[in-house]
Amino acid sequence: MRIRRILAAVIATAALAGLGLTGAATAQGAPSYVTPSQCKQGGGMPDLTDNLCKGGTHNGEQID
Secondary structure (H helix, E strand, C coil), rough: CCHHHHHHHHHEEEEEEHHHHHHHHHHHCCCCEHHHHHHHCCCCEEEEECCEEECCCCCCEEEC
């Protein structure tokens, strides 16, 4: 019975560590680009002088 608890704890720890590593890998990805229409659909305003989406869900992302 004790071995089952230890084994379950080890598996749970490994699973959580794996999730942490995948989250860190995606957070360090390349900068994302959106089109002006995607910026507008997300509720933002494309600023073509700075090539940035301002506001909305794509705030601060570069315009492609």
